[in-house]
């Protein structure tokens with residue numbers, strides 16, 4: 710029999726399933742994690758979609774993370790048992806600006822528990838509060854979601870697929886936990902997103918006299934510099950800024 714090379718032996722595959730209400734942001738989280746991209750457009754997932762990424766976790770040089778991106782409509786379908794089969798981790802995603810998406814998690818949990826009844830061990834589950842970049846529109850209080858997660862014994866994380874905040878770090882931290890690895894500070898820093906700031910396009914900023922306004926468009930490679938004439942300046946609506 711052919712001997713396994715060290716590299717092959719080190720390879721691991723982790724199946725992570727994203728579930729939760731329609732439009733909670735599951736596809737966006739998977740897209741951010743695997744392609745470092747984000748789209749404002751909503752295209753509902755039909756059934757299921759798959760995303761893959763190879764990461765290094767501790768001494769595991771080649772961990773293949775498979776994200777199974779389940780449609781929000783699957784809660785009422787008859788495929789969920791197949792989707793969650795042999796999952797290492799299930800991420801229960803809700804939208805912090807939409808209470809209904811939080812309330813429906815109870816149904817997802819009940820359904821997953823019922824479908825896993827025959828298994829000796831339930832897959833690990835964690836709760837994700839997505840869209841935390843829209844803090845001003847949060848309708849699900851932090852204490853409520855933390856209490857809910859604690860009652861169920863789930864890890865809890867707020868994140869934003871839009872800014873990338875906590876997406877990568879949360880997923881690799883949980884993946885490391887499954888593999889029994891503690892991430893080093895260097896590993897953790899590596900998975901923190903680059904600082905992103907959006908000024909312009911959707912917001913108008915007053916700028917002091919003779920200063921330049923830098924209009925930075927997300928996901929576009931160019932930066933436009935306007936020479937701004939500060940006259941009758943509008944009050945800013947909002948600014949999105951994420952620092953890690």
Ligand SMILES: Nc1nc2c(ncn2[C@@H]2O[C@H](COP(=O)(O)OP(=O)(O)OP(=O)(O)O)[C@@H](O)[C@H]2O)c(=O)[nH]1
Pocket residue numbers: 729730731732733734735736737738748749750751752753754755779780781782839840841842843868869870871872
């Ligand atoms: N502001 C903000 N919008 C987000 C974020 N994540 C997703 N969205 C938006 O929310 C909408 C729905 O996102 P999806 O990722 O398609 O939602 P989904 O959970 O995959 O939905 P289904 O496939 O129907 O189950 C899209 O318009 C996204 O641009 C986020 O972190 N912040």
Ligand SMILES: [Mg+2]
Pocket residue numbers: 735736737752753754778779780781
């Ligand atoms: Mg989707």
